[in-house]
Amino acid sequence: MEQPPGFVDSSFPQHVCLLQKALYGLKQAPRQWFSTFSSFLLEQGFTVSKADPSLFLFTCTSIHIYILIYVDDILLTGNNTDAIADLLLRLQLRFKVKDLGNLSQFLGVQFVFSSHGISLHQQHYAKLILQRAGLEHCKPVSSPLPTKYATSSTDASLFPDAALYRRLAGSLQYLTITRPDLTFAVNYLCQFMHKPLISHYQLLKRVLRYVKGSLDFSLLYRPSSFVLTAYCDSDWAGDPFDRRSTTGFCVFLGDNPISWSSKKQPTIARSSTEAEYRALAITSTEIIWLRRLLSEFHISPTTPTALLCDNVSALALAANPVFHARTKHIEIDYHFIREKVNSGEIKLSHISSIDQPADLFTKAHSSQRHHLLCSKLHVLATSQLDGGS
Structure with a gap:
C-alpha cells in the first residue's frame, strides 16, 4: 500500500503503509489475481486461448488439459487423470485451492449426470428470484409472454420501484444461461430498464409466473457429433414504436444447443429481406x-458450417456478388457474410418457418408452439426425461 498523495511522510517517502486490516473488494484485486494465476499456468506450459482469454490449454503429445477461470472459480478437465492429479498437486503447493471432485455446480449452474446425458439447470437460483419478487406461491402460466400484449399503455404510469424492476430483470437475464426459452421475453423486458412502466412490470410478473411453472426445466446435452449447425431468424419491424427488427439465432454442436441470442437490431430494416x-x-x-x-479443442471443422434461414430472398442476397442498388444503404460490415460463403466456411440453406428453432428468439408464441420450440432446443422438464423422451 503506497502512501496516498498529500500524506507522504517526508522523512520516509519510500515507505509503504502497514495494513491493520485486510482490504477486500479492491477494483484491481480480480485483475491481479488473474494475472498471478495465469502467469503460473503459463509457466506450467499452458497457452491462452485466442477465442476466450479465460480458457487455458495444455497439449503434450496425446495429453490434453483445459482450465476455465472465472475469478476464483476454476473448472479443470482433460483426458489424462495422472496428468491432472500432478497439476492439482502443483496448484495446491502454490495456491490455497481445494479439489471439489466431479463437477456438480459452477457459478450457480447445477450439473446432473444421468443415463440421458448431462442436464444443466438453475433451479435454486430461479427460486431465489421468485422469493425476491414475493411470487414464490404465484399461479404458474404456460408461456413467458402472451401472443398479444400491450407494448404501450394508455396509462403510461411509471412503476414506482424502478430499482426492483431492474434487479428482477437483471436476475432473469442470468437465468437465460440454461433457459433459452426465456431469452426473448427477458430481452424485451430489459429494453425498459431506464424507465419501466406499470405495464412492463405486469409483463415481468408474467415471466416470473412462467418460471414458477417451469422450475424443473433443464437443458439436456446428449452424446452427439461435433458438427456445427446454425439457425437464424428475424421478426421484421416487430417493435411498433421504433420499427426495429429483432434478430434471433441458435447454434448447435451436433444435436445440442451451445449458443443462442435474441437482440434488437441497431437500425431500421426497410424490408424483411434486409432484416x-x-x-x-x-x-x-x-x-x-x-x-x-x-479448433483449439482439436475439433477442426472440415466442412462448411450450415446456416439455415427461412427467407429465400436473404439467402439469394448473401450468395449474390452483385451489389444491388436496393442494398446500398446496408452497412458494409453486414456484407462480410458473402466472403465467408465464398471461402467455404459457411453454407447457406433454406428451412421452413415452421421448423425454424430460432423463431423462439424473435417473438412471443402460443403455449403449444412455445413448448414445441423448447423441445427442439432440449429444454425439457424432469418428467419428460423420466419418460425417456
Missing part, C-alpha cells in the same frame, strides 16, 4: 468464433 440478411451476418460472426474455439 433477415442482417440476422445472417450477425449469426455468421458467432459461427466464426465457435469454429475458432473448436
Whole structure:
C-alpha cells in the first residue's frame, strides 16, 4: 500500500503503509489475481486461448488439459487423470485451492449426470428470484409472454420501484444461461430498464409466473457429433414504436444447443429481406468464433458450417456478388457474410418457418408452439426425461 498523495511522510517517502486490516473488494484485486494465476499456468506450459482469454490449454503429445477461470472459480478437465492429479498437486503447493471432485455446480449452474446425458439447470437460483419478487406461491402460466400484449399503455404510469424492476430483470437475464426459452421475453423486458412502466412490470410478473411453472426445466446435452449447425431468424419491424427488427439465432454442436441470442437490431430494416440478411451476418460472426474455439479443442471443422434461414430472398442476397442498388444503404460490415460463403466456411440453406428453432428468439408464441420450440432446443422438464423422451 503506497502512501496516498498529500500524506507522504517526508522523512520516509519510500515507505509503504502497514495494513491493520485486510482490504477486500479492491477494483484491481480480480485483475491481479488473474494475472498471478495465469502467469503460473503459463509457466506450467499452458497457452491462452485466442477465442476466450479465460480458457487455458495444455497439449503434450496425446495429453490434453483445459482450465476455465472465472475469478476464483476454476473448472479443470482433460483426458489424462495422472496428468491432472500432478497439476492439482502443483496448484495446491502454490495456491490455497481445494479439489471439489466431479463437477456438480459452477457459478450457480447445477450439473446432473444421468443415463440421458448431462442436464444443466438453475433451479435454486430461479427460486431465489421468485422469493425476491414475493411470487414464490404465484399461479404458474404456460408461456413467458402472451401472443398479444400491450407494448404501450394508455396509462403510461411509471412503476414506482424502478430499482426492483431492474434487479428482477437483471436476475432473469442470468437465468437465460440454461433457459433459452426465456431469452426473448427477458430481452424485451430489459429494453425498459431506464424507465419501466406499470405495464412492463405486469409483463415481468408474467415471466416470473412462467418460471414458477417451469422450475424443473433443464437443458439436456446428449452424446452427439461435433458438427456445427446454425439457425437464424428475424421478426421484421416487430417493435411498433421504433420499427426495429429483432434478430434471433441458435447454434448447435451436433444435436445440442451451445449458443443462442435474441437482440434488437441497431437500425431500421426497410424490408424483411434486409432484416433477415442482417440476422445472417450477425449469426455468421458467432459461427466464426465457435469454429475458432473448436479448433483449439482439436475439433477442426472440415466442412462448411450450415446456416439455415427461412427467407429465400436473404439467402439469394448473401450468395449474390452483385451489389444491388436496393442494398446500398446496408452497412458494409453486414456484407462480410458473402466472403465467408465464398471461402467455404459457411453454407447457406433454406428451412421452413415452421421448423425454424430460432423463431423462439424473435417473438412471443402460443403455449403449444412455445413448448414445441423448447423441445427442439432440449429444454425439457424432469418428467419428460423420466419418460425417456
